[in-house]
Amino acid sequence: MAKGLQFMDRFFERMSRRTAQQVSRRHFVSGLGAAMVGATFLPVLPVSRKAQAAEDPAAAWAKQVEAQTKDPRACNYWRYCSSDGYLCSCCGGGPATCPPGSVPSPTSWVGSCLNPDDGKTYLIAYRDCCGKDSCPKCACLGSAGEKPAYIPQLNNDIIWCFGASSMIYHCSSAAIVGQI
Amino acid sequence: MKRTLTSVAFAAACLAAAPVVLADELKDLPASAKPLGGEQHNLATLSKPYPKRVYVLEPIFPVFVAGKIWVINGEKQDIEAVMSAGYAPNFAIAPDHSQLYVFDTYWSKGFRGTRSDMATFYDPLNLTIGADVDLPKGRFLVVPKKQNAEVTPDGRYLLSYNLAPATTVSVVDTKERKYKGDVEIPGCGLIFPSAGNRFSSVCSDGTLATATFDANIKATITRSSKFFDPDGDPVLEHVGIDKKKGMVYFVSYEGNIFPVDISKEKPAFQPKWSLLTDEDKAESWYPGGWQLIALHRATQKLYVLMHKGPKWTHKQAGEEVWVFDAKTKKRIDRIKLKEHAISITVSQDAEPYLFTQTEKPSLITYNLKDGSEVGEVEFGISPYLLYVDGD
Amino acid sequence: MASFALAIAFVPTSALAQTPTVSPESVPDVLVRERGTWLPKVAPVEEDYSRNCQGCHGHEGHSVQEVPRLQGRAGWFTHTSAGRAYLVQVPNVLQSSLPDERLAAMLNWLLTQFSGEQLKPGFEPYTAAEVHALRAQRIESVIARRREVVDGLVRAGVIPDAAALAFSLEPGRY
Numbered sequence A: 001m002a003k004g005l006q007f008m009d010r011f012f013e014r015m016s017r018r019t020a021q022q023v024s025r026r027h028f029v030s031g032l033g034a035a036m037v038g039a040t041f042l043p044v045l046p047v048s049r050k051a052q053a054a055e056d057p058a059a060a061w062a063k064q065v066e067a068q069t070k071d072p073r074a075c076n077y078w079r080y081c082s083s084d085g086y087l088c089s090c091c092g093g094g095p096a097t098c099p100p101g102s103v104p105s106p107t108s109w110v111g112s113c114l115n116p117d118d119g120k121t122y123l124i125a126y127r128d129c130c131g132k133d134s135c136p137k138c139a140c141l142g143s144a145g146e147k148p149a150y151i152p153q154l155n156n157d158i159i160w161c162f163g164a165s166s167m168i169y170h171c172s173s174a175a176i177v178g179q180i
Numbered sequence B: 001m002k003r004t005l006t007s008v009a010f011a012a013a014c015l016a017a018a019p020v021v022l023a024d025e026l027k028d029l030p031a032s033a034k035p036l037g038g039e040q041h042n043l044a045t046l047s048k049p050y051p052k053r054v055y056v057l058e059p060i061f062p063v064f065v066a067g068k069i070w071v072i073n074g075e076k077q078d079i080e081a082v083m084s085a086g087y088a089p090n091f092a093i094a095p096d097h098s099q100l101y102v103f104d105t106y107w108s109k110g111f112r113g114t115r116s117d118m119a120t121f122y123d124p125l126n127l128t129i130g131a132d133v134d135l136p137k138g139r140f141l142v143v144p145k146k147q148n149a150e151v152t153p154d155g156r157y158l159l160s161y162n163l164a165p166a167t168t169v170s171v172v173d174t175k176e177r178k179y180k181g182d183v184e185i186p187g188c189g190l191i192f193p194s195a196g197n198r199f200s201s202v203c204s205d206g207t208l209a210t211a212t213f214d215a216n217i218k219a220t221i222t223r224s225s226k227f228f229d230p231d232g233d234p235v236l237e238h239v240g241i242d243k244k245k246g247m248v249y250f251v252s253y254e255g256n257i258f259p260v261d262i263s264k265e266k267p268a269f270q271p272k273w274s275l276l277t278d279e280d281k282a283e284s285w286y287p288g289g290w291q292l293i294a295l296h297r298a299t300q301k302l303y304v305l306m307h308k309g310p311k312w313t314h315k316q317a318g319e320e321v322w323v324f325d326a327k328t329k330k331r332i333d334r335i336k337l338k339e340h341a342i343s344i345t346v347s348q349d350a351e352p353y354l355f356t357q358t359e360k361p362s363l364i365t366y367n368l369k370d371g372s373e374v375g376e377v378e379f380g381i382s383p384y385l386l387y388v389d390g391d
Numbered sequence C: 001m002a003s004f005a006l007a008i009a010f011v012p013t014s015a016l017a018q019t020p021t022v023s024p025e026s027v028p029d030v031l032v033r034e035r036g037t038w039l040p041k042v043a044p045v046e047e048d049y050s051r052n053c054q055g056c057h058g059h060e061g062h063s064v065q066e067v068p069r070l071q072g073r074a075g076w077f078t079h080t081s082a083g084r085a086y087l088v089q090v091p092n093v094l095q096s097s098l099p100d101e102r103l104a105a106m107l108n109w110l111l112t113q114f115s116g117e118q119l120k121p122g123f124e125p126y127t128a129a130e131v132h133a134l135r136a137q138r139i140e141s142v143i144a145r146r147r148e149v150v151d152g153l154v155r156a157g158v159i160p161d162a163a164a165l166a167f168s169l170e171p172g173r174y
Helices: A002-019 A049-055 A057-064 A078-082 B002-015 B024-028 B278-282 C002-008 C030-035 C044-057 C074-079 C081-089 C100-118 C128-134 C142-155
Strands: A084-086 A103-114 A121-130 A139-141 A169-172 A175-179 B053-059 B067-073 B078-085 B090-093 B100-107 B115-122 B129-134 B149-151 B157-163 B167-173 B178-184 B188-195 B198-203 B208-213 B219-223 B240-242 B247-251 B256-261 B285-287 B293-296 B301-308 B318-325 B330-346 B353-358 B363-367 B372-377 B385-388
Touching: A057 A078, A057 A103, A078 A103, A078 A121, A103 C044, A121 C044, A175 C044, B053 B090, B078 B100, B090 B149, B090 B385, B100 B149, B100 B157, B129 B178, B149 B188, B157 B188, B167 B188, B178 B219, B188 B208, B240 B293, B247 B293, B293 B330, B301 B330, B330 B363, B330 B385, B353 B385, C044 C100, C074 C081, C074 C100, C074 C142, C081 C100, C081 C128, C081 C142, C100 C128
Parallel strands: none
Antiparallel strands: A084 A139, A084 A169, A103 A121, A121 A169, A121 A175, B053 B067, B053 B385, B067 B078, B090 B100, B100 B115, B115 B129, B149 B157, B157 B167, B167 B178, B188 B198, B198 B208, B208 B219, B240 B247, B247 B256, B285 B301, B293 B301, B301 B318, B318 B330, B330 B353, B353 B363, B363 B372
């Protein structure tokens, strides 16, 4: 337990320096997220990416954390704009791979993030890997477009393990559903 | 050996007031088992409830399968006890302080096997378990939120939210210590009890549903019209609440307060008001955190965790606590926090303290008379929810 | 594992040929390129389904035992007026933030996509006006209403028995 704490201390210090954000044990402060929750469409071809960034929180998040598309083990990997929990990438899995011995949950909530390199928005399925206790590495928290749990389809606090062999949460993944 | 000594010591302590008396029963024990002279082990119990005792519910995220509830002496700034709990647990205090309730989920083989959900009844002073009542429909598994488990104002029923995926509330009779049934609340969540047989819930379309149930848990549901905008400005899940009066103060993503009177069968919605002046908005202040708002009932003051951040940072820890008069809707104080905090509560006495759960993690207490720090207690890895006697 | 791979490639089975896709080379993401994943280009109506329904109901309209199966089933409900109303009045549809027009479009898409063969012959697509009117009436007990509607479908000879539309109302206690 103490070892875990020391790790987390060092981890969060690193993350703090990198992003100059306040970082908590469980929550990584990501900043912003997609406001588009079914009420309006995202413009397909934004006239000005800067202008879009001012209006679109998913874009603003990507800008604020300097989102990148190469390292899925960092909280500022572009898909994690609304991810909540420990990254499967740091636990022997990946954003679309459950670690050995865990069980992918068929259920999830679906959000969306902006890819900083092509300026396009992608639907992301935030599926949990389940069946054994937490893998306590790489805690990240994004809240892009995330709503309270009375709107479950848009909430990331829920243990999205319905349908897995057990409802025990192991880690969080972020699979791309498609390009909008 | 230690265990034998302790049990023998208990026996010895039970037999006589004087610590070092060997009763006849002990003579047959081997010499190694005979208690040494000196101290006999005794067992502490909690003192009677008092307003500044804080119960801190900790889902331990790195070891989520087990949780804890820390009992903190807010006056002496000390740990009084720690309770064990299960997966994503929840907690409630009987209004008359006669029981503590823990809502637990376990698996028969630790992290796998047959699942059981239950409401566990604890004696509030010696923290022994009096009963556990099975919740056959299960319970909602989520990062713990206060309003997913409640007790009716008369203490008669426990109400435990479930999403499976139908949204219902399981009802447990605390007198009979039995599960009685489930109330369906289609498309809604959270529990705000308003009477012995009535509670309200927030719905995904911005309305408030009110369920009234009979002894057979047969319920009728009524709905309000839309009172908040779930798309642009949803209300957050932790509230300022006066359960005795039946007042709920919702706080929203954009920093609006929605006061709702649930004391009668039909909820009455008071006009919303903003926590933010134009200057505050220009500086990008937003409410945020987890248990981010508290109401001091006697003075009708609202305390809200605030941080600077754009919208959609609603879980970001607060750097300040702003104090509002709920009647005049004006801000009357700003408390700069020594450490950023995710959850707050206030004691409900005449000289209240503000308890803040920081990210360190630690519980930092402020005297609300002058905003001075009373103390800091460090414990746990990821404590999350704060409860006080008189909540 | 297989279901995971399927979930990534959100390709509706009945419209395989028509769904536009995006090649892995054009997506700047280390994993998409590594795995050579073809991603679908999601149309607006599919996006509405994805954000509001797919998480529980699945990208092919079926998921876990506690979640009502849409694939091969939802169409039966269009045979009676009670069933037709029920599809709009289930709480997560009725209370959805989608405006009536988009909700109607999504329901029509969903029914043809997942359950075209079960639709009432001469099925009339939902209109915004119809959806608007139906959304004004809430169901108090979804469990009771569904039972009534299913019994109605059995009486009307649409399905042989209630078991044809059964699903587990008990939470999966794994």
